[in-house]
Amino acid sequence: MxxxxxxxxxxxxxxxxxxxxxxxxxxxxxxxxxxxxxxxxxxxxxxxxxxxxxxxxxxxxxxxxxxxxxxxxxxxxxxxxxxxxxxxxxxxxxxxxxxxxxxxxxxxxxxxxxxxxxxxxxxxxxxxxxxxxxxxxxxxxxxxxxxxxxxxxxxxxxxxxxxxxxxxxxxxxxxxxxxxxxxxxxxxxxxxxxxxxxxxxxxxxxxxxxxxxxxPEDLLQAVEGRVWGWIVPSDALTTLKAQHLIANTTRRADGVLARIVSETAPDPAATPLPPTLEDAYLHFIAHRRETA
Amino acid sequence: MNALIQLALADFRERVRRFSFLAVIALAVFLGYQVITGFFQLRLGSYRGILNAAWIGALMALTLSFFLSLIGFYVTRGNVQQDRHTGVGQILAATPMRKLTYVLGKFASNVAVLLIIVGVLALAALAMLLLHGEDKTLNLAQLLLPFAVFSVPVALLTAALAVFFECAPVLRASAGNVIYFLLWLFIVTPLGGDLLGFDAMERGMTSALLAQGADYRGGIVLGAGPAAELQTFLWTGFDWATVAGTRLVYVVAALLLAGLAALTFERFAPERSRIRARRFAVKRWLAPLGARLRAIARSAKAKPFKPDTPGRAEALTPVTASGKPLRLFVTLVAAELKLLLKGRAFLWYAVAVGLFLACLLSPLETVRGSLLPLVWLWPLLLWSEMGVREARHRVNRLLFSAPSPLWRQLPAAWTAGVLLALLLGGGAFIRLWCEPALLPGFTAGALFIPSLALLLGMLTGTERPAQILLLIWWYLGPLNGLVGLDITGATAAALAQGIPWFYIAATPLLFGLALLVRRQQLQAGH
Missing domain, CATH: 3.40.50.300 (P-loop containing nucleotide triphosphate hydrolases)
Known part of the structure; x- marks a missing residue:
């Protein structure tokens, strides 16, 4: 078949x-x-x-x-x-x-x-x-x-x-x-x-x-080390969205946890996160847009 | 006010960007051409007016008013229904928009479409004056005033009727198309001389004719015929001030009718309609009986299906394609027949049974001349859905991705249409069996009508062309005895000339064309 x-x-x-x-x-x-x-x-x-x-x-x-x-x-x-x-x-x-x-x-x-x-x-x-x-x-x-x-x-x-x-x-x-x-x-x-x-x-x-x-595992592998979590103040979120590819945001008591897909750490305070397929999808689609 | 304008504008843009709008314009051009070439004549006995601006304007405007009152309705009808189908209606219903605003917006769009047709015919009048005028003096007031005074109010009233039929319960269903045709046939045509402008023109033209020494007491006739044999007289137009009041009444009536449509409009909530509510009530009453019958039918099966665990894909029984094409075809025909019959009002079945019995019990001459034409008229709404249903309910992709989409479903749908004719005409068939000479008429009705309906439905994607064409056919042929159109041999002359045989012979051609259209649809990926 x-x-x-x-x-x-x-x-x-x-x-x-x-x-x-x-x-x-x-x-x-x-x-x-x-x-x-x-x-x-x-x-x-x-x-x-x-x-x-x-x-x-x-x-x-x-x-x-x-x-x-x-x-x-x-x-x-x-x-x-x-x-x-x-x-x-x-x-x-x-x-x-x-x-x-x-x-x-x-x-x-x-x-x-x-x-x-x-x-x-x-x-x-x-x-x-x-x-x-x-x-x-x-x-x-x-x-x-x-x-x-x-x-x-x-x-x-x-x-x-x-x-x-x-x-x-x-x-x-x-x-x-x-x-x-x-x-x-x-x-x-x-x-x-x-x-x-x-x-x-x-x-x-x-x-x-x-x-x-x-x-799926190969796609995840491709974005391994390219997904970051960074807690930022709520009012900084708009600026952050303009600068980085944000997959997700979560409200927290100390600000907003932004899930960022980026080749390098967006900030020294950002920590690496395990990637999901959604991260991989955003990465490839955004990468294509940049190269087009 | 802005909402009304935007509603009308959006609706108008949506319409004029459809292919069907081009067809409407082509129809208007064709009508104008027919008048220009002299196919349609205005005559007072053996007289006609000299072809000057006034006469040509009147001729064109009256011809237009006559056709606009019928065709204009079907051209403009359907915009509210489209909002129901596309779901746009529900979006609009959730806004603060008032019902009156919505209905008047649709009315305005209808008017705009019809005024374009008026404009086309006005241009045709100008062309006729310049090409065929016997007095080519370009008097624009005389040429165009009949359009403004007679055709425009007819356009407004037709547009209002279209929107009223779209909003009112029962009328908004497909049956509304047939009801309007009958209304036009039996009320507008014989009694609408004043509305269409014939009465006012007749008064003015007759007095001009008498003033020029002719002795004429008859009326005015719009029809086809040679112009050369007619004597001419000079007519320089009518006094619009004498008719302005009456015409204004029609304009006000149109606006009131559009307003009345808003009262009947259910704002896209069908459960508000009392008639539907009653239908649902009947269904609720019948539901327990239906459930009981189904339970009995299920219990009669050898291996009843009793699920006691959540369904799993692995538990599905494997299936194989049927190796018995005839049995498969019979199953499909039965399903298509069910599609045709299911969901009809109780009254429909009651009348169908009544016709069946009436055919069995009435004298043979009554069956042939009166009942059989009615038998072929009664399923018209069902037949007109053939070829339309798949696209209307967006089932076509499911059908087109199944094996043999050309040779399986379409022949089954056609067979179901013919079977419906045989079921309804069964009573007549039993009576005609002892008169073999009458059987070709029966066969022609049973084969030709569903075949034509199927083809028209597939070609146009809507029920209206089949409904209108078959109604006109039925009216002129079986009912009024126009021999060439007497499909069913209702008249002795049609039978003597073998007219039904021509229609029987045309059936394979129509079905073949339907197959070609489906093939085209498959290739185009519709």
Whole structure:
């Protein structure tokens, strides 16, 4: 099972690129896609999901070009788009039954799978209520269930935890971790902690280009010794933000603890801190901006 | 006031940047062209006016008023609904903005759009005077006054009606499109001579004709026909002061109607609507019964699913793709049929059953001539959703990433549409079975109407074109016996000429075009 994205570009209009010269080779596991708004994450996911075609380059699923033979991938694809809708008059069972038929599942298998999936996403109690009356988080869970209907080998989830409460987010993270064994999961999100909890590798994207593809521990290693904690007075914070890349601030009785990502110590009073993925993400994105 | 202006401006900008606005302008240009080339004529019996500024202005303005009162409604309708769909409405509802401000802002935007159409036709009038005028004297007052006095009030009233239909319960639903068409057909067209300006023009033109020695007692007619056979007379315009008062009443009526729309507007909180509340109440009453039936259905299964632990991904039963394409297709058709039928009001089903029974019990001639056209009209709102629903509810990406998006879901949706026709027309079918000569009409209705609705829905992304076109078709063909448009063979002449066979033959073409549109959508990544 292999997904090979080879030199893929997507041009929307003249000089407007969604993705440029993007190359990535993936095996089973969870790939966390991280990048700022407009970085090209959703564009990449739509192309892998066979919704849009690359302007140039090719995407191969187990060696087959998905632009030429999209159904070979679609049969084993689960896709949760960032912006998807539902038929509000149908209940969750009816909606999933409909999509199961669209995906080509035998009715008997589909019935059992739907019951199990509704249980998995904690919607059993609401299974027969019209989806139009669902909260945003419940709809999102219906979306997650539909992506898993056909037991996908490739699961693409774009901002899957948007609208989920903390408990459901943890449930989803566990679900992704459970699924990752023999599958390839593409997980796009702004929430670094979601990636931190589940990803086996991480791709950093900015302005349509791949900045870095590495194991989480390698990314952490790259910023080792570059994260600092410095307690400053509250009124100095604005000046500090203008001078340094601040990952986080915490109010304390003696001032504000600023978490700073910097090549060197911002001040002799600053102390080194163990890095997190969020620090690494900020470091690479900011570094790219400086070099651009 | 600033809020109103900004609301209207934002709405107007949003509209004019859409492709559909270009289509509207193209339609206005086409209408102007038709008048310029003499397709539409104003005539008083065998007379017409000399083509001078006054006559051309009147001709163009009356033609515009007539079409604006119908097309203008459908062109401007939809801006409040869009705010509901995009969620912008909820943002606005959470601001101190007053309902009246919002509604008047939408009304102003509607007016601006319609005034652009008026402007296009005014330019067309100028072009006609310069190109085809028999008296090319450029009298701008005579040329443009009919637009200001007649077309502008019609534009205002149409814009107000559009916003009223957007806000009022029941009317704001898709059914409002059909209700407005029927309102226009049976009230505005026969009784709206004063509103559209025909009465005032007729008075002025007739008196001018009589003053020039003609003996004429009839009315004024706007229609198509050759101009060469008509005698001409000189008409130099109307006295606007005699009609200004009445026209002002229409302007005030438009503003009042827009204000009335604010009273019915629910400020994007659907639960405030009493009708919806009643519907929910009925659902609450029916809910326990539904739950009981589902429980019975579930208990009948061999292996009931009884989760007692939190779900785990490893516990999911593996699935395989179906090796029985026919069975799969039947399942999908059933799901599409459910999509068509679910969520309709109880009244819809009651009328459908009533029509079915009426077809079974009525004389054959009544079934063919009256009931069958009604059977094909009743599911119009359902059929018009075909091809639109996927994009409207943003389900298309889920469908397009599934296997065979071209050959699986779309044929199933089409089959469901045809099946709906067969279900509703079942009563008629049983009666017609013993009269094989009448069956082609039935078949044509069942195949052609859903196919056309599907194609139009996919092409335009909205229900309105299918609703309007099929209503006009239904009115002119089966109801008024215009042979070429009599899809279902409601008239003996249509059956004798084999008209239904043409529509049956057109069905594969329409379905083929729908497949091409879907293919294009897939390639474009919509």
């Amino acid at each position: 292999e997904l090979h994205i080879e030199n893929v570009s997507k041009q929307y209009r003249k000089a407007v690129w969604g993705l440029r010269d993007f190359t990535l080779r993936l095996a089973p596991g969870v790939l966390g896609l991280l990048g700022p708004n407009g970085a090209g994450k959703s564009t990449l996911m739509r192309m892998v999901a066979t919704i849009t075609r690359p302007s140039s380059g090719a995407i191969y699923w187990n060696g087959l070009d998905i632009a030429a033979q999209p159904d070979t991938l679609r049969r084993v694809l689960g896709y949760l788009p960032q912006d998807f809708g539902v038929y509000p008059n149908l209940n969750a069972v009816e909606f999933l039954t409909y999509l199961a038929a669209v995906k080509g599942l035998p009715p008997k298998q589909a019935r059992q799978r739907i019951e199990e999936l509704l249980h998995l996403v904690n919607l059993t109690e609401a299974a027969y209520r019209p989806i139009g009356a669902f909260s945003g988080g419940m709809r999102q869970r219906v979306g997650i269930a539909q992506a898993l209907l056909n037991d996908p080998h490739l699961l693409i989830v774009d901002e899957p935890t948007v609208g989920l409460d903390p408990e459901e987010r943890v449930r989803f993270r566990n679900l992704i971790a459970d699924l990752s064994g023999q599958r390839l999961v593409l997980l796009s999100t702004h929430i670094v902690s979601d990636v931190e909890a589940t990803a086996t590798s991480i791709a950093l994207i900015n302005r349509g280009r791949l900045l870095h593809h590495a194991l």
